[in-house]
Amino acid sequence: MKVVVKPFLFLRKVLGFIEIELELPVGATVHDLLKILRGQYGLPEEIELAQGNLMLFDGEEPTGLTILVEGRNIRQLQGLESLLNEGSAVTIFPPSAGG
Amino acid sequence: MSGCHGKLLRVNLTEGTVSEEVIPESMHKKYLGGAGLATKYLWDEVPKGADPLGPENRLIFMAGSLTGVIAPSTGRYSVVAKSPQTGIWGQANSGGRWGVNFKKCGYDGIIFEGVSPEPVYLVVEDNKAELKDATHLWGVNVSETTKQIRGDLGERYSVACIGQAGEKLVKYAAIMNEFHRAAGRCGLGAVMGSKNLKAIAVRGSQKTPIKEPEEFKAHSRKQYELMDESMMKMAMQAFGTSVVLDLVNVRGGFPTRNWQSGVFELSEDINGPAISDKILTRNVACFACPIACGRGTEIKEGKYAGNKGEGPEYETVGTFGGMCYVNDLEAITMAGYLCNEYGIDTISAGSTIAFAMECYEKGILTRNDTGGLDINFGDADIIVDLVHLIARREGFGDMLAEGSMRMAAKLGQGSDHFAMHVKGLELPAYDSRAVQMTGLTYATANRGGDHVTAYVQGPTFSDVPFLIVEDSEIKDPFVADPDEVKVARDLEDMLVTFDCVGACKFMGLCLNADDWVRLVNLVTGWDLSTADYKMAGERVYNLARAYSNREGLTAAGDTLPKRLLEEPLPDGPAKGHVNELPILLAAYYSLREWDPKTGKPTPGKLRELGLEDIIPVIWE
Numbered sequence: 276m277k278v279v280v281k282p283f284l285f286l287r288k289v290l291g292f293i294e295i296e297l298e299l300p301v302g303a304t305v306h307d308l309l310k311i312l313r314g315q316y317g318l319p320e321e322i323e324l325a326q327g328n329l330m331l332f333d334g335e336e337p338t339g340l341t342i343l344v345e346g347r348n349i350r351q352l353q354g355l356e357s358l359l360n361e362g363s364a365v366t367i368f369p370p371s372a373g374g
Numbered sequence: 375m376s377g378c379h380g381k382l383l384r385v386n387l388t389e390g391t392v393s394e395e396v397i398p399e400s401m402h403k404k405y406l407g408g409a410g411l412a413t414k415y416l417w418d419e420v421p422k423g424a425d426p427l428g429p430e431n432r433l434i435f436m437a438g439s440l441t442g443v444i445a446p447s448t449g450r451y452s453v454v455a456k457s458p459q460t461g462i463w464g465q466a467n468s469g470g471r472w473g474v475n476f477k478k479c480g481y482d483g484i485i486f487e488g489v490s491p492e493p494v495y496l497v498v499e500d501n502k503a504e505l506k507d508a509t510h511l512w513g514v515n516v517s518e519t520t521k522q523i524r525g526d527l528g529e530r531y532s533v534a535c536i537g538q539a540g541e542k543l544v545k546y547a548a549i550m551n552e553f554h555r556a557a558g559r560c561g562l563g564a565v566m567g568s569k570n571l572k573a574i575a576v577r578g579s580q581k582t583p584i585k586e587p588e589e590f591k592a593h594s595r596k597q598y599e600l601m602d603e604s605m606m607k608m609a610m611q612a613f614g615t616s617v618v619l620d621l622v623n624v625r626g627g628f629p630t631r632n633w634q635s636g637v638f639e640l641s642e643d644i645n646g647p648a649i650s651d652k653i654l655t656r657n658v659a660c661f662a663c664p665i666a667c668g669r670g671t672e673i674k675e676g677k678y679a680g681n682k683g684e685g686p687e688y689e690t691v692g693t694f695g696g697m698c699y700v701n702d703l704e705a706i707t708m709a710g711y712l713c714n715e716y717g718i719d720t721i722s723a724g725s726t727i728a729f730a731m732e733c734y735e736k737g738i739l740t741r742n743d744t745g746g747l748d749i750n751f752g753d754a755d756i757i758v759d760l761v762h763l764i765a766r767r768e769g770f771g772d773m774l775a776e777g778s779m780r781m782a783a784k785l786g787q788g789s790d791h792f793a794m795h796v797k798g799l800e801l802p803a804y805d806s807r808a809v810q811m812t813g814l815t816y817a818t819a820n821r822g823g824d825h826v827t828a829y830v831q832g833p834t835f836s837d838v839p840f841l842i843v844e845d846s847e848i849k850d851p852f853v854a855d856p857d858e859v860k861v862a863r864d865l866e867d868m869l870v871t872f873d874c875v876g877a878c879k880f881m882g883l884c885l886n887a888d889d890w891v892r893l894v895n896l897v898t899g900w901d902l903s904t905a906d907y908k909m910a911g912e913r914v915y916n917l918a919r920a921y922s923n924r925e926g927l928t929a930a931g932d933t934l935p936k937r938l939l940e941e942p943l944p945d946g947p948a949k950g951h952v953n954e955l956p957i958l959l960a961a962y963y964s965l966r967e968w969d970p971k972t973g974k975p976t977p978g979k980l981r982e983l984g985l986e987d988i989i990p991v992i993w994e
Contacts, residue, residue, distance in 0.1 A: 284647065341836070373688075374619070
């Protein structure tokens with residue numbers, strides 16, 4: 276099945292794309308997707324910024340990422356075990372608040 | 375006294391007199407200074423039913439105990455008056471350095487009363503103040519007023535002033551300081567204009583006395599270190615307040631075409647990175663701020679190229695951009711610059727224009743009403759042109775200058791359904807149908823349709839709780855959970871204290887309450903526990919509420935525009951959702967101990983908060 280991944284803000288430079296379509300096996304979860312992004316697309320454990328180092332992962336846990344599937348934070352779904360579907364849009368943000 | 379000077383200036387504009395008054399320390403501590411103390415003076419001095427634009431209204435500037443001390447982002451001041459926009463408690467708050475420089479003069483606040491027969495401005499220096507003629511400044515914009523006053527007095531003076539919008543009594547005129555910073559909301563610039571008061575120029579040399587200077591320094595340093603470690607800081611520093619735009623849009627809560635949709639498909643043209651790439655020239659920090667979210671900008675392309683200024687902030691992009699369906703960042707930026715020059719609140723201005731666009735789309739407004747102008751969604755030029763007309767009240771601008779509530783009342787034809795205000799104050803750029811708790815806080819915010827009273831968007835849109843309260847997590851923003859109204863109440867009570875002590879609410883995202891209260895205690899010498907401090911916030915919150923009750927506010931006023939209550943979001947993740955307000959409101963009233971019919975704080979609650987004296991006034 277095809278899944279669309281859209282990183283935002285700092286993560287675009289790190290991943291090197293604005294939007295990408297990935298082929299994943301049926302039944303794949305957010306956890307599976309993150310493994311691919313870390314293994315094949317270089318999503319690091321932490322990124323160095325002018326403002327300081329931004330930790331993205333604590334082990335397997337994406338503590339420095341806000342991940343949404345179809346606009347729903349995975350915390351309000353099944354966390355890392357949230358299932359992806361054909362055509363799912365996954366958006367990934369660094370921590371951001373204010374405004 | 376520590377943390378403050380214990381005195382204020384009273385300026386009677388009718389008589390042209392200036393005098394000094396002592397602020398009792400017990401009163402300072404009870405209301406925490408700043409907006410809280412100013413609210414107490416408003417309650418005491420402005421009679422029920424006073425004309426907001428008449429001589430009885432007071433215009434009260436008040437710095438806080440932390441204003442001007444070196445701690446994270448502690449340079450803010452508040453202005454309080456009866457609002458001409460809402461007819462209830464009005465408060466606006468601004469950063470920059472004006473509040474700090476004012477407090478250096480040896481005063482904590484200024485109360486303006488009466489109306490000056492001629493335009494004047496106030497000059498405040500070390501332990502003295504005088505009124506000066508401002509006839510030559512009337513009709514002059516913010517930057518020219520600031521430059522002329524500095525030219526006359528000296529470059530080291532900080533100036534807070536109104537532009538033409540305040541003079542013309544635009545209902546949402548702002549008070550500007552240092553060119554670009556705004557005490558923006560509630561139309562307090564119009565109150566200043568009604569008093570024929572053009573500006574306040576300040577320059578002083580006195581330090582805020584600190585009770586425990588060494589301990590304070592060490593503790594404050596620790597708070598800066600905590601801020602440095604915060605992930606929040608990194609993103610806001612890099613992208614400014616617009617850092618949240620994409621997340622809000624992805625969640626389907628970015629008001630588009632006057633809230634007809636929650637998804638703006640052209641957001642990439644106007645988001646935080648677009649600002650960084652196209653117009654950002656430098657970060658701008660308020661006094662003692664470790665973040666520097668302000669954007670120093672220059673328009674480099676298009677018909678407005680060459681103009682420089684600050685902003686746009688997220689709200690300016692949200693209102694002039696998403697709500698007006700404009701994806702031209704340069705035009706949005708120009709509209710923001712003009713609002714700063716004329717002294718206008720960008721939220722109410724952009725939102726009122728978006729309302730007019732929908733009226734025009736529906737044929738409720740025609741070219742006969744607009745003076746021949748086409749007011750269409752997506753027209754980048756018209757948002758800029760209309761700001762000029764609003765500020766001068768020229769042509770159609772005269773109607774727009776009244777704001778969306780009064781326009782809807784005049785136009786009828788069901789336009790109140792989509793006039794996006796609460797209590798007359800236009801809503802900011804977060805569609806609460808996508809995050810239920812934000813809807814409650816819009817309905818209950820003391821000054822009307824406002825997002826920073828509870829600032830619950832951290833927990834709702836960003837899934838980022840505030841550390842300043844014990845628990846501000848929202849489990850699922852789609853769910854209107856009555857058990858979670860405590861989050862709204864706690865945030866309201868805690869964040870109002872930031873307007874009292876003179877600090878930026880963003881610090882509350884990253885710093886915890888015990889540390890924060892210790893900061894206040896080390897400066898003031900008070901011995902407040904965290905519970906005491908929070909209760910003082912609750913006291914201020916209820917006093918402001920009681921003020922509005924006295925002016926006629928009842929529970930019926932705690933509501934939302936019909937669009938949010940009745941019209942489901944048509945697209946995005948929250949498609950089909952409306953605001954389920956009643957269930958949250960009932961729980962909130964119960965928790966607050968507010969009477970569900972009259973909307974007044976109960977006598978028991980007022981007694982608990984030490985506000986016995988107002989019981990007979992509002993429960994007469």
